[in-house]
Structure formats: structure tokens, C-alpha cells
Amino acid sequence: MIEPSGPGVPGLVRHGAVGPLPRTTGRQIVVLADAGDDRPVDWARVGLHSVADSRDFADGDVPPQTLQDAEATVFSALGIAVVAAEPGQLGLLQTAGAGGRPVLSVSPELVHRVLTGTPRDVGPYAAGYRDGVADLAGRLLAPGAPPATAGPARFEDTVQATWGVQAVRADASAATGRGIRLAVLDTGFDSAHPDFAGRTIVARSFVTGEDAQDGHGHGTHCIGTACGPRTPATGPRYGVAHEAEIYAGKVLGTDGSGTDAGILAGINWAVTSRCPVVSMSLGADVMQAHPPYSAAGRRALRQGSLIIAAAGNNADRRAGDPGFVGAPANSVEIMAVGALDQALEMAYFSARSLPARGGQVDIAAPGWEVYSAWPMPTRYNTISGTSMATPHVAGLAALWAESTGHRGLELWATLVQESVRLLQPSVDAGSGLAVAPHGGVAA
Amino acid sequence: MTHVSVTVDDGHLAALDGVVQGLRARGMQVDQVLDSLGIITGSVAPGAAGGLSAVDGVISVDEQLGVQLPPPDAPVQ
Numbered sequence: 001m002i003e004p005s006g007p008g009v010p011g012l013v014r015h016g017a018v019g020p021l022p023r024t025t026g027r028q029i030v031v032l033a034d035a036g037d038d039r040p041v042d043w044a045r046v047g048l049h050s051v052a053d054s055r056d057f058a059d060g061d062v063p064p065q066t067l068q069d070a071e072a073t074v075f076s077a078l079g080i081a082v083v084a085a086e087p088g089q090l091g092l093l094q095t096a097g098a099g100g101r102p103v104l105s106v107s108p109e110l111v112h113r114v115l116t117g118t119p120r121d122v123g124p125y126a127a128g129y130r131d132g133v134a135d136l137a138g139r140l141l142a143p144g145a146p147p148a149t150a151g152p153a154r155f156e157d158t159v160q161a162t163w164g165v166q167a168v169r170a171d172a173s174a175a176t177g178r179g180i181r182l183a184v185l186d187t188g189f190d191s192a193h194p195d196f197a198g199r200t201i202v203a204r205s206f207v208t209g210e211d212a213q214d215g216h217g218h219g220t221h222c223i224g225t226a227c228g229p230r231t232p233a234t235g236p237r238y239g240v241a242h243e244a245e246i247y248a249g250k251v252l253g254t255d256g257s258g259t260d261a262g263i264l265a266g267i268n269w270a271v272t273s274r275c276p277v278v279s280m281s282l283g284a285d286v287m288q289a290h291p292p293y294s295a296a297g298r299r300a301l302r303q304g305s306l307i308i309a310a311a312g313n314n315a316d317r318r319a320g321d322p323g324f325v326g327a328p329a330n331s332v333e334i335m336a337v338g339a340l341d342q343a344l345e346m347a348y349f350s351a352r353s354l355p356a357r358g359g360q361v362d363i364a365a366p367g368w369e370v371y372s373a374w375p376m377p378t379r380y381n382t383i384s385g386t387s388m389a390t391p392h393v394a395g396l397a398a399l400w401a402e403s404t405g406h407r408g409l410e411l412w413a414t415l416v417q418e419s420v421r422l423l424q425p426s427v428d429a430g431s432g433l434a435v436a437p438h439g440g441v442a443a
Numbered sequence: 444m445t446h447v448s449v450t451v452d453d454g455h456l457a458a459l460d461g462v463v464q465g466l467r468a469r470g471m472q473v474d475q476v477l478d479s480l481g482i483i484t485g486s487v488a489p490g491a492a493g494g495l496s497a498v499d500g501v502i503s504v505d506e507q508l509g510v511q512l513p514p515p516d517a518p519v520q
Contacts, residue, residue, distance in 0.1 A: 257509060260448045268478070268480050281520075291505055295502075295503075299479065
């Protein structure tokens with residue numbers, strides 16, 4: 001973007017209240033419209049005639065001398081040009097009347113340097129560190145100081161929304177999950193729950209001798225978190241993707257138990273049904289990745305289905321036991337979800353990454369005191385677990401799938417890329433807190 | 444009987460029937476052929492699971508895991 005403050009003077013370093021401004025070269029970096037548009041930019045319109053194009057050089061390798069000499073150098077593979085001009089001069093390229101390939105932005109070229117700590121740089125850092133330690137020591141040693149670990153809760157349930165819906169920013173997102181099929185493989189679903197009247201629900205049982213009705217509660221709770229309504233008739237919003245199409249696969253019986261056969265059958269059904277998101281709040285406490293789940297995860301991703309699974313609840317951090325990620329979440333091809341509390345710290349039971357490939361926690365979400373749907377007549381229940389964190393991420397995946405069109409590994413990357421980093425070890429929280437897209441659906 | 448999941452390699456995904464025949468010939472009772480995943484589930488006599496690995500196209504034979512949720516009234520699930 002062109003800044004109203006005018007062009008930076010080459011080499012100038014100004015010092016202000018927020019520290020030195022970045023050094024600029026006096027050249028501009030121009031970002032061109034989508035690379036699919038192959039029209040040349042109308043450089044002559046802004047008085048530029050010496051233009052080098054990376055496609056004129058072998059392997060797109062533009063020599064430094066050309067960068068020096070040409071008024072504009074276009075890197076075709078990137079859709080970016082380096083231009084020796086005043087920003088005001090280039091503004092004409094962004095106006096509606098400009099012919100040729102459109103220009104998205106014009107920014108001053110910055111001077112970058114190797115990041116080393118010189119003695120001059122260390123001073124402010126050391127002073128800040130000293131002041132921080134002194135402040136912390138003062139607080140901790142003051143009479144009646146609270147213990148350092150008991151930070152104030154940062155989120156809480158309100159009449160509008162649960163703390164989890166707020167923390168993942170689902171209530172601030174315009175995305176709804178509309179048109180996205182979201183499979184929850186669990187204990188089934190209470191199809192009579194009034195909060196889901198009128199929703200598209202496909203239910204299927206893979207448990208011998210049982211229909212898809214939820215006789216436990218766990219499945220209805222997870223579906224509530226992933227897909228619950230925006231405005232329930234009573235109580236706060238507890239669901240993330242409130243317009244997603246619900247695929248309820250019963251792979252765990254009323255007694256809460258299941259085996260690979262039913263779970264794999266459920267995954268096969270979700271993949272065949274073209275569900276971009278498959279939520280699995282289940283697991284076994286085994287350290288080795290289980291080959292069938294690795295193959296299933298890989299082949300699901302290849303067909304556009306992302307499997308998201310609970311890291312496990314086998315930790316007891318209160319007793320110093322960090323636990324480990326169990327199967328199927330410890331397959332590298334399956335996304336593993338850890339559980340956070342209202343202060344965005346790890347829940348005590350949330351399992352830690354294993355050192356083996358695939359055994360890592362990939363992302364985290366609310367999993368402590370989670371309010372959601374429960375089979376009638378109880379209607380609602382508040383429980384905790386990585387089982388409750390997982391459907392938060394599944395709902396968010398549906399929002400991203402809707403707003404970006406991404407599927408499979410690309411959807412995985414989007415969730416991780418967009419997650420909010422936390423002051424928690426990466427072995428516990430992975431890339432941090434999964435969050436919803438800001439806006440709605442991309443045009 | 445031992446319940447097993449048999450994972451098929453990428454090269455045999457389009458030819459699962461042949462793998463199923465091979466598994467049956469070695470004594471496996473085949474319950475499900477999951478064509479989207481390339482996984483075949485079923486059961487074999489105790490001690491016979493290892494022999495299934497010799498079937499062309501099989502990359503892994505694994506005894507099925509069980510999953511057990513806590514009861515509905517447990518605070519952590």
C-alpha cells in the first residue's frame with residue numbers, strides 16, 4: 001500500500017518512541033494481481049521503459065546487475081516487481097483507468113540484514129530482562145501475593161456463548177460451515193434433540209446390534225460442539241459450525257466401547273461420503289502408531305478428508321505425569337488435538353507429544369468445562385477432555401473449508417498456519433489455539 | 444479367533460478382490476473390505492495372523508485395538 005507519509009529517504013534511520021524505523025532503499029515492491037493473469041503491466045503509463053522480466057533469463061535467475069540497471073524487474077513466478085520509482089508515480093497503476101495487469105499493492109523495499117545481537121542491541125534487551133525479573137520478584141515476594149500459576153481466567157461462559165466458542169472466535173466469524181459435511185465418529189447422536197430440528201443429519205451405525213441413536217451422551221456432546229446451532233432456544237451458543245451438514249457415525253456402542261473394525265468402517269463411510277472433516281474423540285493408550293490408522297489418514301487426506309483426533313487424557317500434570325499421545329492421534333497423518341482451560345493453559349489431563357514421528361500434539365482447543373448438547377431429557381451437560389477439544393477444531397476446520405475451499409493437507413496447513421501461538425510448550429499445545437476465519441466466504 | 448486389520452499397499456488399491464482371495468486362502472474370515480482406505484478387516488485363528496503378511500499386496504497385519512470411553516457421568520471424557 002502507498003503510505004500517505006510519502007517516500008522513505010534511502011538509508012535514513014529515524015528514531016521515535018517505538019524505536020528505529022526500518023531502512024528502505026528508495027525502490028518500491030509492486031505486487032501484481034493473481035499470477036493467472038499473464039498480461040504485462042502498463043509500465044510505460046508511469047514512465048518506465050527499461051523493464052526486465054525473469055522469464056527472459058535461464059531458470060528465472062535474474063543477475064544482480066540487471067536488478068541494479070533496470071527501472072523495473074518483474075519476477076514472473078511470484079507476480080512481484082521491484083521498481084525504481086517514487087511511490088506516487090506508481091499510484092497510477094492502481095487506478096481504475098490503468099490498462100494491463102492490475103497492481104494490488106506498492107510498498108517501499110526494506111533493507112534486511114543478518115540478525116545478530118551486537119553489543120549495541122543487547123543493552124535494551126538486558127535492561128528489559130532485568131526490569132522484568134525485578135518486577136516479577138517484587139510481586140511474588142510481596143505479602144499475600146497469589147501463586148504464580150493461578151492466573152486469572154481469561155474466558156468464561158456468558159449468556160451469549162460458551163467460553164470455548166468465544167476463545168476460538170467462532171462467534172466473531174461470518175463463516176458457518178454451510179455446504180460442508182462434517183463427520184463425527186462417536187457414540188451416535190440423539191436425533192430427537194430439539195436444538196437440531198431442521199438440520200441436515202445423516203446418521204449411520206457401525207456397531208453390531210445398535211442403531212445410530214446415542215445411548216451414552218459423548219457423541220451428542222461432540223456433535224453439539226462441532227455443529228450446534230447459532231442461537232439455541234435456551235442457553236448460550238455452544239456450537240462452532242452451525243450450518244455444517246452433520247454426518248453422525250456410530251462407532252462406539254452405548255457402553256462406550258468400540259474396535260478398529262467399526263472405527264475404520266466409519267472413516268471409510270465418511271471419506272466415501274465426501275466429508276472434508278472427520279472428528280474422532282476416541283483413542284487407545286498405546287504409544288506405537290497403529291499402521292491401519294496411518295494408512296487410513298493418508299488415504300483420507302488424499303481424497304480430501306482431514307481426520308482430527310483427540311490427543312488423549314492419560315496425563316496427570318498435577319502429579320507431574322505428562323502422559324503421551326495415543327492411537328489414532330499418534331499417526332503422523334492424523335491431526336492430534338490437546339485440551340486448554342479458560343486461561344489457555346493445558347488442562348491437567350491433556351497428553352504430551354511422544355518423541356516418535358507422528359506422536360506429536362498438532363494443535364489445541366478448549367477442553368475444560370465444556371458445555372454442550374446431551375441426549376434428552378437432560379439436554380445439556382458440562383464435561384472436560386481432549387474429546388471436547390477435538391470437535392472445536394473439527395468445527396473450525398469446516399469454517400475454513402467453507403471460506404477457503406481448502407481440503408486435505410491444505411486444510412490441515414490452514415488450521416495450523418492460522419492458529420494463535422500460546423505461551424505453552426509446543427509438545428503440549430502444538431501450533432497453539434485453533435481459531436475461526438475472520439470474515440466470510442472468499443469470492 | 445483374533446480380530447485383525449489388514450492394510451493393503453498403494454499398488455493393490457485397485458485390485459482388492461485379489462488380496463481378499465489370498466487372505467481367505469490363508470484362513471482369514473473377511474468381514475469388511477474398506478475400498479476407500481485399502482483396509483480389510485476380519486478374523487483368523489489364534490497364531491495364524493502372521494501368515495497373512497505373505498499375501499501379495501499386504502503391507503501390515505495388525506491385531507485390532509479396542510477403545511473404551513469413561514462412563515457418561517465421568518467429569519473427564
